[in-house]
Amino acid sequence: MKTIHNPFITRGYIPDECFCDRVSETQRLAKSLMNGNDVVLFSPRRMGKTGLITHVFEREEIKRPYYTFFVDILHTTSLREFTFFLGKEVFRALQPAGKKVLDKLVSALKSLQGKITYDSVTGQPSFGVSLGDIQRPEFTLEEIFNYLDNAGKPCLVAIDEFQQINEYEDGNVEALLRGHIQKMKNCHFVFAGSKRSIMSAMFQSPARPFYKSADPLELKALDKDIYSDFVGKMFNEYGKRIAKAVVEYVYDLFEGYTYYMQRVFNEAFASIDRGEECSIEVIRMSIDNILLMNEVQFAELMSSLTENQKRVLSAIANEAHVRNVNTSAFINRYQLSTASVVNAAIRKLLKEDIITVDLKEYSIPDKFLWLWVNRQYNNA
Ligand SMILES: Nc1ncnc2c1ncn2[C@@H]1O[C@H](COP(=O)(O)OP(=O)(O)O)[C@@H](O)[C@H]1O
Numbered sequence: 001m002k003t004i005h006n007p008f009i010t011r012g013y014i015p016d017e018c019f020c021d022r023v024s025e026t027q028r029l030a031k032s033l034m035n036g037n038d039v040v041l042f043s044p045r046r047m048g049k050t051g052l053i054t055h056v057f058e059r060e061e062i063k064r065p066y067y068t069f070f071v072d073i074l075h076t077t078s079l080r081e082f083t084f085f086l087g088k089e090v091f092r093a094l095q096p097a098g099k100k101v102l103d104k105l106v107s108a109l110k111s112l113q114g115k116i117t118y119d120s121v122t123g124q125p126s127f128g129v130s131l132g133d134i135q136r137p138e139f140t141l142e143e144i145f146n147y148l149d150n151a152g153k154p155c156l157v158a159i160d161e162f163q164q165i166n167e168y169e170d171g172n173v174e175a176l177l178r179g180h181i182q183k184m185k186n187c188h189f190v191f192a193g194s195k196r197s198i199m200s201a202m203f204q205s206p207a208r209p210f211y212k213s214a215d216p217l218e219l220k221a222l223d224k225d226i227y228s229d230f231v232g233k234m235f236n237e238y239g240k241r242i243a244k245a246v247v248e249y250v251y252d253l254f255e256g257y258t259y260y261m262q263r264v265f266n267e268a269f270a271s272i273d274r275g276e277e278c279s280i281e282v283i284r285m286s287i288d289n290i291l292l293m294n295e296v297q298f299a300e301l302m303s304s305l306t307e308n309q310k311r312v313l314s315a316i317a318n319e320a321h322v323r324n325v326n327t328s329a330f331i332n333r334y335q336l337s338t339a340s341v342v343n344a345a346i347r348k349l350l351k352e353d354i355i356t357v358d359l360k361e362y363s364i365p366d367k368f369l370w371l372w373v374n375r376q377y378n379n380a
Pocket residue numbers: 009010011012014018019020021022043044045046047048049050051052258259262
C-alpha cells in the first residue's frame with residue numbers, strides 16, 4: 001500500500017487495497033460467468049462498471065482458468081471498427097500466452113493472412129492490421145469468434161458500452177452478433193452499458209435478438225456508510241484524517257457517483273500533509289481546482305451551443321433532475337419561450353451527451369460540468 005502515492009485511483013487498474021466494496025456484485029458476476037451465463041451489466045456512466053469487470057477478471061478463479069478480453073466500443077461506428085478493436089484486444093491479451101497460442105490465432109484469421117506483423121526479436125505475431133485491411137468484417141469477426149470458441153481455454157469477453165452497436169451504419173449488427181454468440185460454447189460475454197433505456201430495450205424486449213439472453217446486473221452507487229469507512233481508512237493509512245460528515249457531504253453532492261467522489265478525494269488527499277485533517281474547506285478548494293482544470297474544455301463546449309440551448313442547459317443544471325421539461329411551469333420559471341424551442345434544444349443536448357435522460361428524468365451526467373454551469377449561469 002505504501003508504494004501507492006495516492007490511494008484514490010481515478011484511471012486504469014485499481015489494486016485490491018484501493019478498491020471499495022462491490023463484494024456482492026463481484027460474486028454475482030463471477031458466479032454467472034463461471035456457470036456459463038452471459039451477463040448484462042448496466043449503470044450510469046462512471047459508476048464503476050469497467051472497474052468491476054477488471055476486478056472480477058483479476059481474481060484467481062477467473063484469471064487462471066480463463067482467457068479474458070475487454071473491448072470498449074464507445075467510439076466505434078461500424079462493424080468493421082468493432083471487428084478491428086476486438087481483434088486488436090485478442091492479440092493484446094494473448095501476448096503473455098506465448099508464441100504457440102498466437103500462431104494458432106494467426107492461422108485462424110485466414111482473412112487477415114499477410115497482414116499480421118511479427119516481432120523481429122521474439123518472432124511473436126502481433127496485430128499490425130489497419131482498419132482498411134479488414135475488407136469483409138463479417139468474415140473476420142466469424143474467424144475471431146471461432147478462434148475464441150476453440151482457444152484451448154474458456155474465454156470471457158467484456159464489451160463495454162455495448163449499446164453503441166445501435167449507432168452502427170451497418171444493418172442488423174445486433175442479430176449478427178447474437179447469431180454468433182448463441183452458438184459459442186466456450187466463450188461467455190459481459191455486455192456493459194450506460195444507457196439504461198437502450199440496454200433494457202435490447203435485453204428485455206421480446207422482438208430483439210438479445211432478448212433475455214443474459215443475466216441482468218445493475219450497478220448502483222456504492223453504499224454511503226461503506227464508502228465513508230473506505231475513505232476514512234485510506235486517509236488513516238497515510239496518517240491523514242477526515243471526518244465522516246465531510247465524506248458524506250461529498251457523497252451527497254455527487255449523488256454517490258464513484259468517479260466524481262474519487263476524483264475529489266484524490267485531489268483533497270494530495271493537498272494535505274501527513275498529520276493533517278481534510279476539512280470541508282479542503283474539499284471546497286479541491287473542487288475549485290478540478291473545475292478550474294476543466295474550465296477551458298467546459299467553456300469550449302458552451303461556445304458550441306446556441307443561447308437557447310445554454311438556457312435550457314442552465315435550467316436543467318439548476319433543477320439537478322427534472323422530469324417535465326416542456327410544461328409551461330418549467331418554461332415560465334426559466335423564461336424559455338416555447339415548448340418546441342425547448343424540445344429542439346433538448347434533442348441537441350441529448351445528442352451531444354451533454355444531458356442524459358434516465359427514467360424520464362433529465363440531468364447533466366458530468367457532475368463537474370453540472371457544478372460549473374451552476375456557478376457560471378445560476379450564480380450558485
Ligand atoms: N469499487 C471501486 N473503488 C474505488 N474506485 C472505483 C471503484 N469502481 C470504480 N472506481 C473508480 O470510479 C471511476 C469510474 O469507474 P468506471 O469503472 O470507469 O465506471 P463506468 O465503467 O461505469 O463508466 C474510475 O475512476 C474508477 O477508478
